[in-house]
Amino acid sequence: MKKIVGTLDKSFYENIKILYPKNLQELKNILDVEKKIITIGSGLSFVPNFFSKESVSISLTNFKKFLKLDYENNIIHVEAGITVREVLNEISKENKYLKILPGWPEVTIGGCIANNIHGKNPYVDGIFQEIVEEIHLITPNSKEIIVANRKINSEIFYNTCGGYGLTGLIISAKLKINSIINTSFFQKKIFTNTQKESLDVLLKNKGSFCSYAWHDYSLGRKWGRGIVNLFYEKKNTKNTKNSKNLNKVETKFNLLKYTQPINFYNSLSIKFLNNLYIFFNSFSKEKNINLDELNFPMNSFPIYFWYLLNGRKGFIESQIIIPFSSFENFNSELKDLTSKENVSIYGNVMKVFNGEKKNLSFDGRGVCINYEFLNDHKNEKFFESYYNLVSNHNGITSLYKDSKISKEHINLQYNDKYIYFLNFLEKIDLNKKFNSIFSDKIKL
Numbered sequence: 365m366k367k368i369v370g371t372l373d374k375s376f377y378e379n380i381k382i383l384y385p386k387n388l389q390e391l392k393n394i395l396d397v398e399k400k401i402i403t404i405g406s407g408l409s410f411v412p413n414f415f416s417k418e419s420v421s422i423s424l425t426n427f428k429k430f431l432k433l434d435y436e437n438n439i440i441h442v443e444a445g446i447t448v449r450e451v452l453n454e455i456s457k458e459n460k461y462l463k464i465l466p467g468w469p470e471v472t473i474g475g476c477i478a479n480n481i482h483g484k485n486p487y488v489d490g491i492f493q494e495i496v497e498e499i500h501l502i503t504p505n506s507k508e509i510i511v512a513n514r515k516i517n518s519e520i521f522y523n524t525c526g527g528y529g530l531t532g533l534i535i536s537a538k539l540k541i542n543s544i545i546n547t548s549f550f551q552k553k554i555f556t557n558t559q560k561e562s563l564d565v566l567l568k569n570k571g572s573f574c575s576y577a578w579h580d581y582s583l584g585r586k587w588g589r590g591i592v593n594l595f596y597e598k599k600n601t602k603n604t605k606n607s608k609n610l611n612k613v614e615t616k617f618n619l620l621k622y623t624q625p626i627n628f629y630n631s632l633s634i635k636f637l638n639n640l641y642i643f644f645n646s647f648s649k650e651k652n653i654n655l656d657e658l659n660f661p662m663n664s665f666p667i668y669f670w671y672l673l674n675g676r677k678g679f680i681e682s683q684i685i686i687p688f689s690s691f692e693n694f695n696s697e698l699k700d701l702t703s704k705e706n707v708s709i710y711g712n713v714m715k716v717f718n719g720e721k722k723n724l725s726f727d728g729r730g731v732c733i734n735y736e737f738l739n740d741h742k743n744e745k746f747f748e749s750y751y752n753l754v755s756n757h758n759g760i761t762s763l764y765k766d767s768k769i770s771k772e773h774i775n776l777q778y779n780d781k782y783i784y785f786l787n788f789l790e791k792i793d794l795n796k797k798f799n800s801i802f803s804d805k806i807k808l
């Protein structure tokens with residue numbers, strides 16, 4: 365499935381059958397009538413696991429209420445169709461925020477839980493389930509809402525975080541919130557010659573507020589040179605209530621509306637753009653940045669042009685975690701492979717993770733990298749070898765960012781967690797009512 369930075373082509377969305385229940389009773393009626401269903405959040409995932417040809421997608425757009433705002437105990441209870449932007453704009457009035465945020469504010473809380481997303485500093489903060497206290501959901505076998513947390517229905521709780529919508533419809537959730545300490549940050553860029561150098565810088569600075577690296581993967585001598593971005597809170601800018609720094613988050617672009625007429629990218633243009641990117645960055649090795657720009661960089665950058673230039677073919681995205689111990693070997697083998705198959709990598713971001721494998725969630729200990737490959741049928745042979753490389757190095761691939769990975773490689777990479785998840789689905793959804801392209805892919 366091709367992708368364009370965040371979403372699929374506009375035409376894809378025009379062909380999904382979506383129902384929008386107005387309230388719980390309407391939702392229950394739909395569940396009684398429809399044979400196959402799956403929930404859709406904002407539809408912004410890189411892999412459309414919110415869809416299948418046999419299912420109707422149920423949108424909880426009308427489930428957006430704040431059920432409780434308990435600022436004293438730092439817990440909020442929100443309906444699952446609410447977006448991250450809507451949550452932030454409410455709780456920031458009390459100088460609160462969500463510690464784990466995706467890079468785009470329009471995604472829903474239901475989507476964040478179901479994909480168990482990660483934020484800016486997964487090494488320190490972990491993944492989304494860390495801030496989920498409780499989930500209220502309708503499972504395939506239950507007609508009423510049930511409560512799941514770490515004590516009650518814990519198996520349902522842990523499988524719903526990272527359950528890709530297959531364990532039930534999340535109606536609402538209780539989330540932990542944090543106080544905003546600072547809204548002004550200092551960004552430092554460090555230029556590196558290899559990914560290993562970048563990794564050393566990232567690990568040395570893992571305590572910074574946020575850190576990530578970008579690399580030049582255009583084929584040639586300079587393969588792997590990069591820029592590490594480190595963000596530190598600025599001293600003496602303690603945030604006070606009603607501070608002017610607390611802007612309302614406004615989304616500037618509707619990512620679901622784009623078609624891409626021009627095919628601009630190829631190995632030459634990528635090389636040229638990477639040189640340009642390094643050149644411009646060398647002029648601003650340090651700068652001040654506010655919280656919104658840091659959280660949602662693509663909302664400040666004129667991403668519109670990037671989308672148009674992606675062309676009709678778009679990109680294939682893949683995001684992986686490779687254990688620290690295999691990282692150097694993995695890199696040199698990837699370099700050989702890309703040059704042998706003449707494949708250029710365009711977008712990419714590298715972060716570090718310090719978690720552990722949990723069900724089918726994207727978590728672990730190692731280096732996380734997302735790659736954007738040009739979507740070209742000539743690259744098929746490359747992809748076969750690419751997934752072998754990831755699996756051979758005990759890596760895992762993100763199942764909500766990578767649409768190409770096969771069931772065999774999911775089995776190899778997630779292993780016993782994969783079998784356990786399938787067994788759990790058998791128990792919780794006897795009639796296989798929840799159906800998506802993801803459930804079709806993973807079933808044995």
Ligand SMILES: Cc1cc2nc3c(=O)[nH]c(=O)nc-3n(C[C@H](O)[C@H](O)[C@H](O)COP(=O)(O)OP(=O)(O)OC[C@H]3O[C@@H](n4cnc5c(N)ncnc54)[C@H](O)[C@@H]3O)c2cc1C
Binds near residue numbers: 468471483534764
């Ligand atoms: C520009 C951009 C930047 C991004 N940056 C990051 C990032 O930094 N880190 C990261 O981890 N991800 C990132 N993402 C990915 C995005 O955060 C996730 O894919 C997110 O889950 C999308 O949420 P959504 O509301 O669009 O859900 P959808 O894409 O609609 O659905 C995602 C999954 O959740 C399920 N689901 C949705 N709502 C419910 C519900 N109420 N109950 C049960 N299941 C449900 C669906 O069935 C589907 O399987 C980014 C995406 C974009 C477009």
